[in-house]
Amino acid sequence: MRGVSVHQQTAASPFIRACRRESVPHTPVWFMRQAGRSLPEYHKVREGIPILESCTRPELAAEITMQPVRRHSVDAAIYFSDIVVPLKAIGMDVDIKPGLGPVIAEPIRTRADLARLRDLEPDDVSFVTEAIGLLLGELGATPLIGFAGAPFTLASYLVEGGTSRNHERTKAMMYGDPELWRDLIDRLADITTSFLKVQIEAGASAVQLFDSWVGALAPADYRRHVMPASARVLDAIGGYGVPRIHFGVGTGELLGLMGEAGADVVGVDWRVPLDEAARRVGPGKALQGNLDPSVLFAPSAAVEAKAAEVLEAARASGTGHIFNLGHGVLPSTDPDAITRLVEYVHTSTER
Ligand code: CP3
Numbered sequence: 001m002r003g004v005s006v007h008q009q010t011a012a013s014p015f016i017r018a019c020r021r022e023s024v025p026h027t028p029v030w031f032m033r034q035a036g037r038s039l040p041e042y043h044k045v046r047e048g049i050p051i052l053e054s055c056t057r058p059e060l061a062a063e064i065t066m067q068p069v070r071r072h073s074v075d076a077a078i079y080f081s082d083i084v085v086p087l088k089a090i091g092m093d094v095d096i097k098p099g100l101g102p103v104i105a106e107p108i109r110t111r112a113d114l115a116r117l118r119d120l121e122p123d124d125v126s127f128v129t130e131a132i133g134l135l136l137g138e139l140g141a142t143p144l145i146g147f148a149g150a151p152f153t154l155a156s157y158l159v160e161g162g163t164s165r166n167h168e169r170t171k172a173m174m175y176g177d178p179e180l181w182r183d184l185i186d187r188l189a190d191i192t193t194s195f196l197k198v199q200i201e202a203g204a205s206a207v208q209l210f211d212s213w214v215g216a217l218a219p220a221d222y223r224r225h226v227m228p229a230s231a232r233v234l235d236a237i238g239g240y241g242v243p244r245i246h247f248g249v250g251t252g253e254l255l256g257l258m259g260e261a262g263a264d265v266v267g268v269d270w271r272v273p274l275d276e277a278a279r280r281v282g283p284g285k286a287l288q289g290n291l292d293p294s295v296l297f298a299p300s301a302a303v304e305a306k307a308a309e310v311l312e313a314a315r316a317s318g319t320g321h322i323f324n325l326g327h328g329v330l331p332s333t334d335p336d337a338i339t340r341l342v343e344y345v346h347t348s349t350e351r
Helices: 003-010 014-019 040-046 051-055 058-072 085-089 122-139 151-160 168-176 178-202 219-225 227-236 252-260 274-281 293-297 300-317 335-348
Strands: 094-097 101-104 144-149 206-210 244-247 265-267 286-291 321-325
Touching: 014 206, 014 321, 040 058, 051 058, 051 085, 051 094, 058 122, 058 335, 085 122, 085 151, 085 178, 101 151, 122 144, 122 178, 144 151, 144 178, 151 168, 151 178, 151 227, 168 178, 178 206, 178 219, 178 227, 206 227, 219 227, 219 252, 227 244, 227 252, 252 265, 252 274, 274 286, 274 300, 286 293, 286 300, 293 300, 293 335, 300 321, 300 335
Parallel strands: 144 206, 206 244, 244 265, 265 286, 286 321
Antiparallel strands: 094 101
């Protein structure tokens, strides 16, 4: 297992130390979607290659993962992939359509459909192990974050057949056939667990569970219908000792339960200040976030003023803090604004 020696190498990094709520020389910073559409060098290397194909080419995925590390000097890399990659790897007919996002040819809506979702074997995603192997040499002491979609967010794509505003078919299954729903998200919890294990064993130093759309749920429904599956994923990888980050959007009312689900770090969107988020999440967790991604379109003085507010709320929270946006980098963001923000976070928090 390559993981072990890598974890020793990255343990002293500000990112891993902040995840563990240890003291840091400066606040670490990385950005969701730091690799990808905001970078001209990304468009160049991906020219003519469909997104899902680019995820299965180890050299290309490794190159795209490295691009923001070289350009912005962020404190962590995030492995370039998509949350539907493991679904494709077990044979689901899924595609990513430009401007639309993931599209599932035959959605999962009945018990018979469920049979098409088999468990993930490491061999299904050997390209991931290979890409992470390539990355480790280049990254050195910079940690690599692995990631996967959380059961609810994956289920929403599978049941709806694509991106959804209201998640109506997903909720119809959850409320109308709770047993089928439970079996579906338990199956997805297994797939997600297997996929995260592959990344950790290949050498990822931390992982993030993306439950991007879970903010669509009321707390009681989250607790009853979703939290057990997410908690099972987080628990199943707990033995590795790598920090586990749990993130969703619009989760202000869910932060307490997301803390309870078992992550080490809770990712927060821009709607809740971090000191208030810390109260909701409860003790013993670090926080990640939470500058509004749209702020990066304002002049740099305004970006710095808003970033200073995030840092001040993080100080007031009294817990570990990893600076990030409240959601991913928007595609038309000026890359120089991102570089300047990294510099600002580093210099203004130097201790
Ligand atoms: O910069 C890029 O976004 C280009 C590459 C790309 C990815 N996914 C990589 C990815 C593209 C075009 C997609 C399609 C896609 N997949 C979309 C966008 C549709 C569009 O055109 O706007 C969406 C919503 C998905 C599904 C998905 N993928 C979700 C919900 C998430 C979780 C993160 C989130 O944004 O809420 C992902 C993860 C994902 N896909 C990452 C990357 C690089 C995340 C890792 C990271 O944070 O860098």
